[in-house]
Amino acid sequence: MSLLDIKGLSISFRSVKAVENVSLSVKAGETLGIIGESGSGKTMIGRAALGLLPGGGRVSSGDILYNGESVPGMSNSALRRLRGAEIGMIFQEPMVSLNPALTVGLQMTEGLRLHRDMSRKDAKAAAVNMLDKVRFRDPGAVLRQHPHEFSGGMRQRIMLASVLLLQPRLLIADEPTTALDAIIQREILDLTMEMVKETGTTLMLVSHDLPLVASYVDRVAIMRSGKLIEEGEVGAVMSRPTQPYTERLMNALPVPKTTHVSGTPPLVEARGLSVAFKVKSRASLPWTPARKVQAVNNVDLTVHEGEILGLVGESGSGKSTLGRALLKLVPSDSGNVTLSGQPLGRDFRRQMQIIFQDPFSSLNPRRTVGQIVREGLRHLDISEAERQGRIADILDRVQLPHQTYMTRLPHQMSGGQRQRISIARALVSRPKFVVADESVSALDLTVQADVLELFRGLQAEMGFAALFISHDMAVIEEIADRIIVMRHGEIVEQAPGDTLLAHPRHPYTQRLLSAVPMLERKNGQLTVVYRSFEDTHAATEDVADSMLVEVASGHFVRHASTTPAAQSIKKAFHS
């Protein structure tokens, strides 16, 4: 018998249907992935199973049976007995899903004390035990702390522990790792699976990322615009998708670009670039010196004409700051940047442009598409006729026919369309160099694939060079000729794309790469695999005194300066 049985479920918000006629069942002990992009209604199914639809939402038809009992028909007190104790839920944003005003201990034990009627002491002991299982070093101390004292990954581990503490039979995890960096994302998913297996909990994993989820679940259900379009055993769905949409979701997996390392001359060169930010904490006295955070530390970087240089790193690695420092959008403390060998003069901005991350904040909401794109030409000395010609031309090139889109306002367009406008604004002046800062990160995977393809096409046609910044190794693999890996403000490895993918030398690069899901065909079955690397021991992590060493042609790795390879370079340098 199935644990959760969803029968012809429809959920509506006033007149809008968020979920339409979905039937799905989850058997006890299995793991089910519910996959869908924004607006697919995937989140609402989980919420409805707990009777926790957000304001204005209601089950308009159909039923959800938990253990044979109808959830929408339950009384409030029956629902409360169900929540937490029978069905647990983990939320997407670890930063906002724990109450900032209460200690972790209180939030972990309140459910236990309610459902299991435990004493304060026993509940605390259980919480300590569970935190230990999710690998906190000092669980007792964690209980006394407040959520803001933990990083996103740690908070998600606390969430996991506090939900599993009640031993629910069904765990609904709603995009539990989307807000986290790739490496931590896998750690959390691995940990979740381990715990779920150990306790025999049934798991419903809600996500936008089919490739990521595929290796963790038994079955998947694909949702699109509120409808369930495909469902089945994960290997079967992936190997023989019946819907083109499912195929598109899988195509979001990286197809590494065949890289051509061109012999073109250097276009943009940075030498010894450093940027530091002053940070003042709230609890400082007026005379306390501001703490300096070195966002970019002594970076050398060269972008050749017509190449796409990929820059990958986690949040806080300094990659965006580096991109902005190249364009002088943030002041650098030391180092210099040259364009075609010349220092940046008065009108370098015509030659160097930037495409931003957030399609909602990068366009002035009060200006039309035509006006926004025209901004890119403001400081160009050309005739009005040519201006209009160029605007129309670039809009057509980004596949937003100018006749239709010229007078639209940003809010009338989708995220993908808005990102195209951002691209058009940057390219309309025909720059030689473009920084693309996380330019596809805020988009759904299928839209992301389209925009990447567009970008690649434009680059081939117009021949500009680009620095493509992303936290997502999969995106970088797909677009970059050469790849730079950055961490803590420094470059740790740099190599042509295919070299880096095949022979990563730095342990950090290896960990980044092994967090990227890959498709592999085995006996006609498509499966998701992860790369694994032998420990090369070649590079050392987190050493204060370190330097980039060329280990093969064009392949640089950060080594501790005490390693033999580095020593020999040093010697050659000094003699």
Add this chain to the structure above:
Amino acid sequence: MWTYATKRFLMTIPTLLLVSIIVFVLIRLIPGDPAAIMLGDTDSDTALEAMRSKLGLDLPVYRQYLIWVGNIFRGDLGVSINTGEDIASALVSRFAVTAQITFVAVGIATLIAIPAGLIAAWRQNTPLDFGILFVSIICLSLPSFWLGLMMIYLLAINFGWFPTVGFVSVHEDFVGGVMYLVMPVITLAAVETGVLIRMIRVQTLEILRLDYITHARAKGLSEATVLMRHVFRNSVAPALTVIGLTLGALLGGASVTETVFSIPGLGRLLVDAIFARDYPVLQGCLLFVSFVFVMVNLVVDLLYMLVDPKVKL
């Protein structure tokens, strides 16, 4: 935590310094020669000169300021031109009257507004919510002087339930004092209740949307526990700042309400000083009121620190 407290405390020093300069400058900007006002009708230039030098008005402005600030530190705010009363002691006795009314009014407003605001948000878009909102917007739209006058007309003159105007200290005659307090307190509390209800409702609505509230519900907690444990603290903390602002503003003298009910409070002292062109009193009042305001805000910020764990370091 102590660093933050120290910092917050030290920050009040430049503010108070700047405030004292503003007060000093404002008073000097008032047209008319204080010496002439003190002398009354006189044509004698020598008498005027003598008076000016006696008042220290012939000294350079910065020295006048320094002398004034020096005196303030000794607790000497000068004497009233009109009555010769010591200003410092007048301020203290008037403040005691204002404080009685203000604390009671703000206390009542808070006690009504917090549950009302929480419940309105919790039951958003229900008749209960609309009812609470309607009452609060009416409270907010009644000018205090008119509400006061209407109450005097209805409750005091027509029904005779309360004495019309005036003030008796509760220390001297408790029941009588309370009777005099009722109407001014209602007048002050009405507006503040309206402001606070709306503010707490908006705060609470915002908190209720957050994931940690859904998380709390997903644990199976009862609505009462969710409201009291998870919503209350987070939505009331910001309201603390507004309560502080209100308290500070009202302690500075609810001149209008005090005028309506003929209460000898700080606000009335200030208005009378303006009418009488009693500059030393006006100067003392402005300084004292802003001092109280700054101090109340300091206390509120320090209290906030106890509620907001992020500041504890």
Add this chain to the structure above:
Amino acid sequence: MSDATSPKTADMRRAFALPRLLRRANGLIGSAILISILAFTLTGVVWTPFDPIEPDFLARLQPPDGTHWLGTDEWGRDVLSRILAGARTSVFISLCSVSFALFFGALIGAASGFFGGWTDRGIMMLTDALLAFPGLLMALAFMAILGPSKWGVIFALGLAYVPTVIRLMRGSVLSVREREFVEASHAVGDSRLYTLLLHVMPNCMAPLIIMATALFGYALLAESALSFLGLGVPPPEPTWGNMLSESRGQFAMAPWLAIFPGLFISVTLLGINLFGDALRDTFDPRMRETGDA
């Protein structure tokens, strides 16, 4: 990538949905009240049933009747005529003082937030110090300097509200300044002034409009309060506040003298508050309430 519409999208839609304002009950009632008051005020500019200032000793302290709908005062002047004439003065004063505060406050606040550095620190320190005086008190102090007159009230209220507007404007500029389209403007090489005027300021208007509505209410109330205390517009020119003030002597026998002007103030404030709420809901539901009058 969550399922719910992202708050940013929702914001955008809201910002472009002015007609929606009228679909809200509070927006509709508020607008209706404000339009009626405006019509009433305009009537007062061109016509009043009786002369609002000339005494008529034959008609002293008459209760409301067919001739004098709202009664007469101790000088025999028609209360309705005086309320009509008072609307003109009260509304004029409020509009002028709010415009004054908005103009200077927005300019100084925007410059302070956008350019930062020492200018910002200096301006903010002064603003904080000025905000240490409760609003009405500041106005009282300015009245002591400017003396009771119509323009005195305008400047006193305007000056008293400038620091509040500076604070608000600086705050919104600081948040808009972080948006990527501002960086895009830097990236194409626009001057800082151009970026401020074209990209930053227009996107700071929503909170400013909401603030303007609230300030208009405060100003109307403060004008009445000042006049009530005898520090506002001096008699015989009527305002709603000084009518209330003058009513205090007789209102045990002639309550209509106090009831009607106060009723007009209350209804106007109710309209402003309802309209302001609707504006706030339409533009930005997360805008915080800020205290005093």
